[in-house]
Amino acid sequence: MSWIIWAAVAVLLLLYFWYATIVSRRNAAEEALSGIDVQLKKRTDLVPNILKIAARFMEHEKTLLTEITQLRTDVLKAAEQTGRDATQKRFEMEAALESKLSGLMVAVENYPDLKSHTNMLEAQRAYADVEEHISAARRSYNAAARRFKDAIQIFPGSAIAAMMGLKPLPFFEVTEADRAPVNADDFLKS
Numbered sequence: 001m002s003w004i005i006w007a008a009v010a011v012l013l014l015l016y017f018w019y020a021t022i023v024s025r026r027n028a029a030e031e032a033l034s035g036i037d038v039q040l041k042k043r044t045d046l047v048p049n050i051l052k053i054a055a056r057f058m059e060h061e062k063t064l065l066t067e068i069t070q071l072r073t074d075v076l077k078a079a080e081q082t083g084r085d086a087t088q089k090r091f092e093m094e095a096a097l098e099s100k101l102s103g104l105m106v107a108v109e110n111y112p113d114l115k116s117h118t119n120m121l122e123a124q125r126a127y128a129d130v131e132e133h134i135s136a137a138r139r140s141y142n143a144a145a146r147r148f149k150d151a152i153q154i155f156p157g158s159a160i161a162a163m164m165g166l167k168p169l170p171f172f173e174v175t176e177a178d179r180a181p182v183n184a185d186d187f188l189k190s
Contacts, residue, residue, distance in 0.1 A: 039137045
């Protein structure tokens with residue numbers, strides 16, 4: 001009879017440790033997502049400065065500047081939302097903002113006065129630095145999301161996750177446009 005008690009205790013301990021692992025990995029993924037938020041906030045804080053500098057020189061790109069401003073506003077609103085679907089939608093909006101900002105940085109090359117302007121050079125360096133930090137935060141988040149997904153899909157974690165109503169977190173993925181091969185001719189045109 002005592003071996004039945006020991007077996008039951010062992011099973012309960014196993015379930016508890018797996019539960020603790022799931023909670024720990026979910027918290028790590030949420031922390032990594034928060035790390036992305038910090039970096040994306042840096043970018044959205046940097047955008048107005050870049051736009052102010054660029055607007056003085058770039059009369060022909062008013063539409064692009066307006067689109068970036070609107071995307072920034074939409075991203076800030078999306079940052080206030082929580083949940084799996086809201087996170088996925090925010091990832092999509094952030095990708096659109098990143099794409100537009102990259103287009104702006106390419107457009108800067110067509111304005112020699114702007115390209116050599118000290119404030120613009122500093123803003124471009126800051127932008128490149130923030131983008132590198134965002135990339136690192138996304139890699140960290142994807143790794144944490146994968147560990148969480150593994151924990152809730154491997155038995156007995158799958159049973160525990162089903163009882164708790166847990167679903168895998170979305171991975172950050174690049175857009176189809178970012179997957180397309182780079183055409184060097186696009187960058188060599190002047």
